[in-house]
Amino acid sequence: MTRDWLPRPQNLIAPPNLIGPPLITPRPKDGSKVNPIDRIELTPRQAPRNIPATVRHAGRIHATVPVQLSRGISGNTEEEEEEAEEERARVEGEMADSSGSVSLDMEMYSPRGKEHLIKTSQGLVSVAVFGDPDKPALVTYPDLALNYMSCFQGLFSCPEACSLLLHNFCIYHISPPGHELGAVTMSPDDPVPSVDDLADQVAEVLNFFGLGAVMCMGVTAGAYILTLFAMKYKHRVIGLILVSPLCTAPSWTEWLLNKVMSNLLYFYGMCGVVKELLLKRYFSKELRGCAQVPESDIVQACRRSLDERQSSNVWRFLEAINGRPDLSEGLRKLQCRSLIFVGEHSPFHSEAVHMTSKMDRRYSALVEVQECGTMVTEEQPHAMLIPIEYFLMGYGLYKASKVSVSPRSPLSPSCISPDLLSPESMGLKLKPIKTRISLEV
Numbered sequence: 001m002t003r004d005w006l007p008r009p010q011n012l013i014a015p016p017n018l019i020g021p022p023l024i025t026p027r028p029k030d031g032s033k034v035n036p037i038d039r040i041e042l043t044p045r046q047a048p049r050n051i052p053a054t055v056r057h058a059g060r061i062h063a064t065v066p067v068q069l070s071r072g073i074s075g076n077t078e079e080e081e082e083e084a085e086e087e088r089a090r091v092e093g094e095m096a097d098s099s100g101s102v103s104l105d106m107e108m109y110s111p112r113g114k115e116h117l118i119k120t121s122q123g124l125v126s127v128a129v130f131g132d133p134d135k136p137a138l139v140t141y142p143d144l145a146l147n148y149m150s151c152f153q154g155l156f157s158c159p160e161a162c163s164l165l166l167h168n169f170c171i172y173h174i175s176p177p178g179h180e181l182g183a184v185t186m187s188p189d190d191p192v193p194s195v196d197d198l199a200d201q202v203a204e205v206l207n208f209f210g211l212g213a214v215m216c217m218g219v220t221a222g223a224y225i226l227t228l229f230a231m232k233y234k235h236r237v238i239g240l241i242l243v244s245p246l247c248t249a250p251s252w253t254e255w256l257l258n259k260v261m262s263n264l265l266y267f268y269g270m271c272g273v274v275k276e277l278l279l280k281r282y283f284s285k286e287l288r289g290c291a292q293v294p295e296s297d298i299v300q301a302c303r304r305s306l307d308e309r310q311s312s313n314v315w316r317f318l319e320a321i322n323g324r325p326d327l328s329e330g331l332r333k334l335q336c337r338s339l340i341f342v343g344e345h346s347p348f349h350s351e352a353v354h355m356t357s358k359m360d361r362r363y364s365a366l367v368e369v370q371e372c373g374t375m376v377t378e379e380q381p382h383a384m385l386i387p388i389e390y391f392l393m394g395y396g397l398y399k400a401s402k403v404s405v406s407p408r409s410p411l412s413p414s415c416i417s418p419d420l421l422s423p424e425s426m427g428l429k430l431k432p433i434k435t436r437i438s439l440e441v
Contacts, residue, residue: 113173115180120204122197123190126180127205130156131170136397137214138169139202141222143375144321145278145314147180148173150305151219154298154378160385168397169215174205176222178313185310192316195324199229206236217241220281220348220374221321231330239395240338241388244348244374247355249326258322262315269311275303284345284373298378331358338364339391341384343372365391 113130128148142151152173155161165171177193178186193201202225206214216237218226223245230237250258257277264274279288279299289295295303338359342352349368356366367387372380 113171116208118205118208120201122193122201122204123177123186125177125201125205126175126183127209128173128175128180129170129209130173131166133170133209135170136168137172137206137209137211138165139172139174139206139214139216139226141174141202141216141218141226142176142179143220143222143282144176144317145179145306145309146219146282146302147175147305149181150302150378151222151375152217152377154375155381155384158381158385161381164385164389164392168392172205172209172211172214174202176313176317177201178310178316181308183310183313186313186316188312192319195225195228195320196232198225198320199232202226202229203233203236212236213238215239215241217243218245219243219377220246221317224321224324224327227327227331227334230334230336231327234335237336239336239391240334241341241391242338242352242355243341243376243384244343244346244352245340245355246321246324246348246351247327247331247358248351249324250322255322258318262318262322265311265315265318270306270309270314274311275306278306279303281347282373282375283379284343284371286371287373287379302378328354328358331355332360334359334363336363337391337394339387340364340366341376341387342366342368343374343376343379344368344370345372346374348374 113128116127116129118125118127126147140148140152142148156165156171175183176198178184206212213236216226216230216239218224218240220243223240223242224247226237226240227242227245227247230240261274261277264271268274279302282302283296283299287296287299289299338356340352340356342349346352352366356364365387367383369376369380369383372383376384
């Protein structure tokens with residue numbers, strides 16, 4: 001028996017360029033104690049002069065997050081348990097008395113969830129589960145050569161994202177076949193799956209966990225797989241959150257580039273040229289650096305993660321994506337709402353605009369993130385939070401928290417210039433969709 005939590009939305013989504021308060025989870029009203037491991041104190045990171053401490057540049061609000069760990073471990077002696085309890089009380093008292101800051105009680109995003117290796121008709125697939133299984137399900141699917149750690153960690157590591165997403169969902173991170181951490185090389189005798197096979201595999205994963213209608217979040221190639229899944233299994237998708245998505249068949253330029261990567265992967269493995277092509281696909285030029293400017297930490301971490309991929313497994317997923325059909329004609333028939341993000345400098349920018357133009361304008365929205373590449377989830381994750389908050393409000397899944405904030409806190413509205421709360425200053429731009437209508441006289 002499948003689990004169906006999410007009601008069909010009745011109202012249109014609020015415009016994603018609206019700016020609201022910081023996304024936080026309130027302290028329990030019943031006065032119950034909160035474990036110190038679940039409490040975080042946010043203090044502003046040092047910012048340039050004449051700019052409020054909470055804002056470093058457009059699209060990001062930064063904060064340092066020191067976490068106090070003082071939980072007793074099962075199996076300890078009674079004295080150790082008493083010391084741990086005293087330490088918890090001490091930390092709570094210190095944080096309650098702190099001034100000029102705000103305390104957030106929220107669920108923490110563990111670096112590793114419970115991983116399942118599921119046997120499907122298309123072979124084994126790895127799924128990492130985070131959160132309470134009794135909550136509504138959010139299914140994610142990453143881009144080519146990535147898994148949930150290298151594609152979604154930036155977004156889910158934000159404290160605000162934890163309070164917004166983990167507070168409402170149980171997260172099911174699906175990795176493309178052979179892309180999970182520690183994956184072995186897949187047998188060359190196994191047939192190369194098609195995109196239809198991968199979409200059907202998502203349905204089998206949902207059946208394994210007994211899930212009904214789910215929310216979906218995908219990046220580029222993963223966004224294509226989840227969009228195809230939503231078209232084939234309309235009753236099983238309640239909403240789509242897509243990042244720099246694909247929806248058409250490959251252009252000649254993309255097809256040729258993918259063929260070059262495919263041949264290099266097949267004959268030389270994950271060589272330097274392939275890694276450079278993939279990083280150019282993922283990130284903006286600013287983050288990739290140049291001869292005078294070094295690569296950012298995000299790009300360096302992604303480069304290391306690519307070294308861990310099995311080249312033959314990446315080749316199989318690339319072959320599937322390079323043979324994808326055009327989905328444009330079926331997009332208007334989608335029966336779920338869609339929120340699309342795209343980086344201003346993404347090579348798939350025009351694809352995202354085209355996809356939005358083919359959808360029902362009443363139930364879709366496009367958010368362009370300025371100074372950003374394809375992977376908004378890693379490069380500008382804070383820019384996604386407010387649009388996602390308003391998107392989820394249409395489902396009744398999230399309600400804005402009422403939190404008393406110190407007037408001296410950098411999170412207080414009085415400490416932030418009104419100009420910095422504009423969509424442009426937050427690095428967001430809602431793209432209007434222009435439709436041409438030919439009139440016959």
